[in-house]
Amino acid sequence: MSNKYRRLVRLAGYATMSLVSLMILTKIWAWVSSGSAAMLGSLTDSLLDISASLMSFMILGYALRPADDDHRFGHGKAEALAGLGQAAFIAGSACLLAFHAFERGLNPVAIKHSQTAIIVSLFAIVCTLALVAVQYYVVKHTKSIAIKADSVHYKGDILLNLAVLAAIILSDMGYMIADPIFAALVSCYLLYNGFEIAKESADHLMDKELPDDEKEAILRIATEHEQVFGVHDLRTRQSGKMKFIQLHLELPKDLPLWHAHQIAVEVMRAIEAAFPDEMDVLIHQDPVSSEHTVAANE
Missing domain, CATH: 3.30.70.1350 (Cation efflux protein, cytoplasmic domain)
Structure with a gap:
């Protein structure tokens, strides 16, 4: 495995950890200030993002090892294991968010300090776009399944943050039911993403033929x-x-x-x-x- 491959994969890992950590801090502030269920969904997603990315980063360190006497074909399949781990995290976050959206739908709550939540959502969109750009470059040059799984999920996060933005604006206009509805839609989207990532990871582990x-x-x-x-x-x-x-x-x-x-x-x-x-x-x-x-x- 080339040094360029290792360098690019590590670049994607460091960029992910840095930008997601920054987004988590701002989303905690926005959720505590506003009480938005949709913002909580975005925060939950980011917390699981960084957990899954940290696990992937650690597994990638193992996957980047060269072939040895015990693993003559290398350690590349560890990347698929990282993908499965990410899928499990995503599915778990989707279920927790769905339960919270259901509860908030039964008991709607007005969003407070909506301007703060809107600013944080816009900031999260900018950070995610920057992260996706770095990951796109890395995937283009490495074809790493673990980084690709991260990239697919963070592309979805752009839509997620747009949904949060729409939910906050609509709730601020008096449509309080918009907050739990958008939270439920986000949970469905997360489940779909988790399934796609798990499927691709399983294909690699099961030695699926090339296209x-x-x-x-x-x-x-x-x-x-x-x-x-x-x-x-x-x-x-x-x-x-x-x-x-x-x-x-x-x-x-x-x-x-x-x-x-x-x-x-x-x-x-x-x-x-x-x-x-x-x-x-x-x-x-x-x-x-x-x-x-x-x-x-x-």
């Missing part, structure tokens, strides 16, 4: 070599940033061993050059006759 377009590109590159008759038994998976590719090349049966090995190396390098991600390509050479290949293709 069809990537597999088609691998097959096309392999068969473009003039001495490759065909390709079969393509298997793919991803662990963290690393993608693992296994395939069988069908080569002329009378090729010397050194020549067959050279062709496999050329195909491997062509596949690695076509993808920006780190790849571990394992190729097995199968000897076949040209007549057999022609017959199989007819």
Whole structure:
């Protein structure tokens, strides 16, 4: 795993911890001042954000370790574990917020010091936009599933803070029921986000195949070599940033061993050059006759 990958992932971690900590302090002040259920929902989300991000940051430290004797394929799957942990935190916060929204719906309470809550919501939106920009840059260059999970959630936080802003303004206009309604909508959104993150993390842990377009590109590159008759038994998976590719090349049966090995190396390098991600390509050479290949293709 490259030093650039480690540096970018750590940059995303430090940016997340710093900006979310700042937002938590301002939201505590706004919630205590206003008593808004929607603001409490935003505060709850931020508290769980920093808990999940801290856990992810610690797990990423383990995931960034190079392969060793006990983990020959590296430690990349720890990122998927971080994603599952985030999903659990998000689901828990959504349930707690839903209960609070229900209670506030039965017993509406007027929001106090609404101007403070509005200013804090605007400040949170600006901080979240800055954080998402940093995470977008990191995900673009690393494909980290843990950072991607964080980024998806914080993109949702922009909508969450906009919803809080709308709830406070409407409540200030006399529509007190808007506060618990928006809090309930936020809880539904959090549940949806948690499900999506858990699903993607589970795909990585269960060694789901790479997307069809990537597999088609691998097959096309392999068969473009003039001495490759065909390709079969393509298997793919991803662990963290690393993608693992296994395939069988069908080569002329009378090729010397050194020549067959050279062709496999050329195909491997062509596949690695076509993808920006780190790849571990394992190729097995199968000897076949040209007549057999022609017959199989007819």
